[in-house]
Amino acid sequence: MNFILFDGSVRKQLLPFTFTRPVADIRVGILTIREKWERWLGSTTSTVTEDYLSHKWPLVEMSENIMINASFLPTPELVAQIESLEEGQAIFFDEEVVAFYTLEDQEVNFEEYLQLELSGDPLRIEHTWDIFSKNGEALTADFELITANRNSCTIPSSNNVLAAENIFIEEGAKVEFCILNASTGPIYIGAKTEIMEGSLIRGPFALGESSVVKMGAKIYGPTTVGPFSKVGGEITNSVIFGNSNKSHEGYLGNSVLGEWCNLGADTNTSNLKNNYAVVKLWDYETEKFASTGLQFCGLMMGDHSKCSINTMFNTGTVVGVSANIFGSGFPRNFIPSFSWGGSGGITTYKTSKAFEVAEIVLNRRNLLFSNEDKEILEQVFEDTKKWRRE
Structure with a gap:
């Protein structure tokens, strides 16, 4: 079966991040939404998105296709329901189409479809702030998906650790003389990363491939640092998509950074109004x-x-x-x-x-x-x- 991820009705609510990517390529948790679906389905995906983005993310249509609304994150119940879809069937949630079966070049009229209700409670990204506010739930689900039936690398003895069973370290990661507290949520340390000495990490936390946490950083979960990024200072409940830097002192809280961003030293973000x-x-x-x-x-x-x-x-x-x-x-x-x-x-x-x-x-x-x-x-x-x- 050919799977296609489409932006759905929430694309404008996810600007500015969807100016430069389809909804499917937003990172929340450890993985992007596309990476989640491809792991769950065991298949590559293509995209229906804005015309100006489609040259970089082209649609690949085959004789039989299942279209999936990319604002919905995969769950075991939803994946099973999607994989069992047949011709003429669609899954809906609160009048929003979640997924549907279509033939190549077919004119879709949902009034002619058998409309099925979504199984289970959906995890959905509808607004920019959902990316950080729902990051803990998404990160925990990704942690279970990525680490299932796998063994973590040994946690070096120089670290002080709480709930070691909730920590997973990939090959090539360097973590020495740090405090890792995974009692509040899992900690995932990606391949070829480095958490420098003196860092304080409180889960849920994910560090993407080849990223660096600078010395003495203080990070409160749920926080995700995507691949090829550098972070330091103090961070709380934030998501950095990847290829971005917040390398120095300063505070970043309840925030989302896209790709290729850079925050100068001592940049501070307010996350609470004076009048609450x-x-x-x-x-x-x-x-x-x-x-x-x-x-x-x-x-x-x-x-x-x-x-x-x-x-x-x-x-x-x-x-x-x-x-x-x-x-x-x-x-x-x-x-x-x-x-x-x-x-x-x-x-x-x-x-x-x-x-x-x-x-x-x-x-x-x-x-x-x-x-x-x-x-x-x-x-x-x-x-x-x-x-x-x-």
């Missing part, structure tokens, strides 16, 4: 600030965005794609994509300059800043013009 009120975030769909229903919510930063040393972010700040933030004081709590500046004023960050930086950053990781990447960012630049001062 519910936090509002910029909503790209309504073009207004909307309630998250959360008391704790920090920074949402899109891909390729960066800030200078000593940057201070207000509670509930949304930073778009490829913004460069600097200067004293608090910048606005909505910073459009391709912005240059801070509290003293913002101008447009020209694509020619932004692309120069992106090329250098990717080359440092021996990666190519491709024409596809440029075309995606050019489209984001055009789509976000209305929020910038040109």
Whole structure:
């Protein structure tokens, strides 16, 4: 069977992260949503997404296909229900289609389908803040999936450890003279990673392949650091997709960073309002600030965005794609994509300059800043013009 992941109705609610990727490629827990589905299904997947993203994530359609709404994370019950789908059947949850069987080039009319109810309670990513607020549940599920019937590498004796049975270390990881407390949730330490001496880690926590935790870091779960990243200072309940750095002192709490982000030394994010009120975030769909229903919510930063040393972010700040933030004081709590500046004023960050930086950053990781990447960012630049001062 051919499996296809589609963005569904929540894509705009997941901006700025879905400006530069399909919903399926959001990281929550240890794995991306796509990686979860492919492990559960034992199959590769392709994608239905925005036209400008489809060159990088093309659709592969076969004679028989099962379409899966990528905002729903796999569970044993849902996977079993999807694998048993037959022609003319679809799974729904609260009037939202979860998955359906389709033939190649078929015109889909759900009124003609047998509509099945979703089995079990779904774990779904509908809003940007779900990425960190549901990260603990997703991380625990991924930990069980990844480590099933496998043995961890030995935990070096120099570490102080609680609940060692909830710690899994992959080959090539270095962990010495640290405190690892997995009594509050699992700790996953990926291949070729390093947690430097003096670090304090409290689960649930995941460290992706080839990432580094700097000396003396203090990390509270549920937190995920994706692959090829560096982190230091203090972090609480945050998700870093990958290829991003928060290497120095400073606080990051209840936040999400995309890829190719960099936070300068002593960058601090507020995650609680002084009056303890519910936090509002910029909503790209309504073009207004909307309630998250959360008391704790920090920074949402899109891909390729960066800030200078000593940057201070207000509670509930949304930073778009490829913004460069600097200067004293608090910048606005909505910073459009391709912005240059801070509290003293913002101008447009020209694509020619932004692309120069992106090329250098990717080359440092021996990666190519491709024409596809440029075309995606050019489209984001055009789509976000209305929020910038040109």
